[in-house]
Amino acid sequence: MKKIVVLGAGMVGSAMAIDLSYNYDVTSVDINTQSLKLLEKDYNIKTINLNVNDSGKLSDLLANYDLVLNAVPGFMGFNTLKTIILAGKNVVDISFFPEDCFELELLAVEKGVTAIVDFGVAPGMNYFLLGYHYKRMKVNDFKCYVGGLPSARKLPFQYKAPFSPIDVIEEYTREARYMRNGKIVTMPALSEPEYLEFDSIGTLEAFNTDGLRSLLKTMKIDNMLEKTLRYPGHIEKIQFLKDAGFFDTETIELKNGAISPIELTAKLLFKHWKLEDGEDEFTVMRIIIEGEADGAKKVITYDLHDKYDAKTNTSSMSRTTGYAGTAAMNLLAKNLYSNPGINPPEYIGMDDECYAYVLNYQKDRGIYYNLSVK
C-alpha cells in the first residue's frame, strides 16, 4: 500500500486525507493539532504535528513517503513545493501559490519528479477539461464562469467565503489577465459584469477576476477568459467599497494610529462572510469551449453544480477542489500519469485515459461535469 503524506489539514486538506485514507496509508501533517486530532480520532489517518516552513524537518519527514499532497496555504505553497521536489517525491499541489509554477520546471525535470500543480476545481478541472479538447480540436475561445456560494442569500452581501476571506478580497482587487485576439490584456477586477442563467439557481452575475494562470503560457488560444460568479447585487457593493476607498492600502491617520482601510474592511467583511459549520453552500461552474473540428464549428459546454454534503459535513468547495486533487493523486499512485517536470491540469487532460479516470473518480463521489456538444 502506497504511503501518502498530506501537508496541511485545513478544510480541503482534511477532506482529501479522508478520501485517500480508504485506499492508501495516509499521514496528515499540520502545525495546528486540533484538526489533526479530529482526523486521528474518526479516520484511519496518522498525524504529525510539524511546522512545514521548517524545510530541514520537512525533508527528513518526506523521506518516509511515496507521494506528497501539498495542501498548505497559498503564501507558503511555492517554498513547500520546492522542498518536496528537492526531496525527489512525486506530488499533487493544491496550494494555489501566487508564484509562477514553471520556475520549478528545471528542478523537477532534474529530480525526475512529476509535480501536478493547481489541480482543484478552478484552477484545476477547468484547465483539465480545456486540455482534453485542446488536443482534439482547434479551440478559438475558452470561457469559464465559476463561483462558490451559500444557499441562503442573506443581505447585504449574499455571500459566504468557502475559503479564506482575505483571498477573496485579493481576488476582488488584483488585475485580471485575459487572452483577447491572441494578446494578453489586463482588466480591472470586477469589471465587465454580465448575467448568466443557471437551472435551479436562477440568475448569477459574472465579472472579471484573474484566473487563467498557467493557461496564458500553455495554450495557444486567441480568446480566453475566466469570470467569478456571485448573486446579483454582490459585486455592485464590492465595487462601491472599492470606489469609496475602503479597499485602499495606503494608511490613513486616525486618533489611535495609522491604519490602512483594507485592514478594517477585511475585519468587517469577515464577520459577514464567515461560512458557518454545516452551512449549506454549493459550487457552480460553466465552461464553454468553442472552435472547429473536422471543418465544422463546435461548441462544448460543461456544467457543474455540486452541493454541500450534509451526511459527511463536507463543503462543496472541499468536494470539488479536494476530489479533483485526490483523483490526480490516484493518477500518480496508479502510474496512470508520469511526466517529470511541472504539470498543470491542462497537460493531464490531454491524455485520454486520465480524462476518463478523473471524471469517473469524481462521478463516483457524486460530482458531475455535465457535457453538452453542439
Added chain:
Amino acid sequence: MKKIVVLGAGMVGSAMAIDLSYNYDVTSVDINTQSLKLLEKDYNIKTINLNVNDSGKLSDLLANYDLVLNAVPGFMGFNTLKTIILAGKNVVDISFFPEDCFELELLAVEKGVTAIVDFGVAPGMNYFLLGYHYKRMKVNDFKCYVGGLPSARKLPFQYKAPFSPIDVIEEYTREARYMRNGKIVTMPALSEPEYLEFDSIGTLEAFNTDGLRSLLKTMKIDNMLEKTLRYPGHIEKIQFLKDAGFFDTETIELKNGAISPIELTAKLLFKHWKLEDGEDEFTVMRIIIEGEADGAKKVITYDLHDKYDAKTNTSSMSRTTGYAGTAAMNLLAKNLYSNPGINPPEYIGMDDECYAYVLNYQKDRGIYYNLSVK
C-alpha cells in the same frame, strides 16, 4: 446704526455678516483668522479674533453690541447662546445645537431677552411657514422634504456636503422622531424611502431623518414628518455601509491600535463629499400642509429651489440658511418682533407682518418660496 456682532465666520456666518453689513455696523468674531481676513478685506465688516468658548471674554465683548447672531458650530451653540442671554442681548441663533432650546426659556424670560433660535432653512423656514398656517387653519398633517445637493451627480455618492460631513453622518445614524396619530414615534434614520418628482431636477429619494425638533413640543398636529432628499441611489449605499458595520462606534482591534469603524468611514467619505469652492449646488424643499379651513379641506404647498450664486460665489446653503437668519435679525433690529423667551421659527411665522417681511426679504435676494393652495 445698530451694532451687530456675528459669532462664527464659517461659510454661513460669513454670508450673513456680509448681508447685514450693507445696513448695519457689523463685527465678525472667529477663532480662525483666515476667514476674518477675507471679510475685513472685501467688506465693510470689523473683525475680532476670539475663542468664543471663553465665556468671560465673550461676555465682555457682547457688552459693546446691540444684537447678536450666533453662528458657531452646533456642538458649542448651546453654551454660547446661554452666555448671550446672560449678557442680556437679543439674539438670532443658527448654530442648530442638539440640546433642547427650551431649557433656556426661563433664563431668557428673566433677562428679557428675545432669543430667536433655529432660524435657517430647515430647521427654520419650514417651521416658520407651518407656524403661519397653524394659526389660520386646523392643520392635520405636515410634511417637509428637504435637501442640499450638488448639481453634478458624481458616482458613487452623487452627494456633496454643504455643511460639515460629520453632521451628515450624524443625521444618517440618529433615530428620527415623528408625530403619527398624535403620538411621538421613532423610526431608524434612512428608513421609509420614497420617490418625489421635482421640476428641472427629476426624481429625488426622500428618507427619514430627525428634523422636527421644537415642532414636537410647540405644535398640536396629529401627523408631522420631515425627510431628507438625495439623488436616487445615495441612500442605498449609506444603508449598506451601515448594515455592513462601517458606521459602528465600537472599536475594533487592528495591528496599529483600536479604531472605531465610523472614524475611518468619516475620513473616507469626507474626501468624496467635500464641496469644492465654487462648485454648483442647490437647495430644494417641499412643504405640504394639510388641514381644514372654513369647513373645507385645504392643501398648502411651498416649493423652494434655490441655486448657488456664481456672481458672489455664495452657496445655496449659505443663501437659504443665512438670509433666513438675517431676515430674522432684521425683525429684531427693526422692532418688528419682540417676545422675551426662546422663540423657534414657528412662533414668529404666526405673526402676519413677520411672515410677509421674512418672505419679501428673501425674495429680494432671489429666494422664492412658491406657494400653491388647493
